[in-house]
Amino acid sequence: MPAHQTLADLYGPMLEQLEHAMLQDDSEAFHATLESIRDARADDVTRELRVLAETLHDAMLKFRHEFRISDLADRDVPDARARLNHVMTLTDEAAHRTMDLVEQCGPFAERTARGATSLAAQLRDSRTGAKATHEDPLLDRVQDFLVAAAGDCDKVRANLAEVMLAQTYQDLTGQIIRGVVTLVGDVERVLGELMRMTGVRGRTPTAAQLAPTTNHGFGPAIPGVSQGTVQGQTDIDDLMADLGI
């Protein structure tokens, strides 16, 4: 009911007619007035429904705008999944690289420890018993060094084994990230459903909406996601050279 019209404004005259027809026992006039009242009520309901529909439409527009449903569903959430997958790839490559290097170093330490131990023993034997000669500080130091070297290499091998073991982070973090990727996928589906229910079509973000926040940075380049990135240090060096640096 429009705010400026009261019940008396809307229904007063018809109720007076109804009462008059009733008192006159005028059946035709009475029923005609009843139908008029019913029609007026139907108009009221239609008006209220229209206001409700407009309010709901405004609310959905506001919801879509304020919560960036379209941006989230079209860009941000899919990007999040791609970024998480890329994280897993990076940590996988790094862990493998670490283990490759550890495996290369192991035999070096092993060989050095064995050699140092053997030499120390030979030197000790050559300087004891019947073969003992005068004191030689240099040989003492060499002997001490060989013993220490063997011990150090044993520690190196032990630490390398620990380094190898520490790469389990990649497995643990990978499992956690995979769980998050699954969750993000579920969120993406829900957002898509929300968009369908609110009648929002996917839209491409405008250039202004994608305006870069270069100040705070975008993080590492993600293959297939990041745009306008260089391909490596050589590209950067070329660009810097062009800029006179």
Add this chain to the structure above:
Amino acid sequence: MSAELRFLVVDDFSTMRRIIKNFLNDLGYANVQEADDGNTALPILKAGNIDFLITDWNMPGMPGLDLLKAVRADPQLAKLPVLLLTAEAKREQIVEAAAAGVNGYVIKPFTAQTLKEKLDKILQSRAAQAAAG
């Protein structure tokens, strides 16, 4: 003389700071301080005991670009060599960093050789400028 250079390494990841510090130590630079953000780095720089700044870009408080601009805006720090060591790879960012006065830009992941080359290049350029008076 070069071994007495005093470095400030700024990165919000302690593992990265450790890697860079170890790298500098291996090159013979023993005097390396650390900060986890531009906000904590600035007071250290303003104290006047830093000869070379290596900074990340993407940090939660004050990003590296803002730190660079703050350094260049401060008359006492304006000439400080600054190397950006970052994963930020957009062309426009590199251009913006160059415009802001960065002396070198190394992208992560990096090799020890690349970092050393950029470091040496900046130091040699500074030495040449100093010699020219």
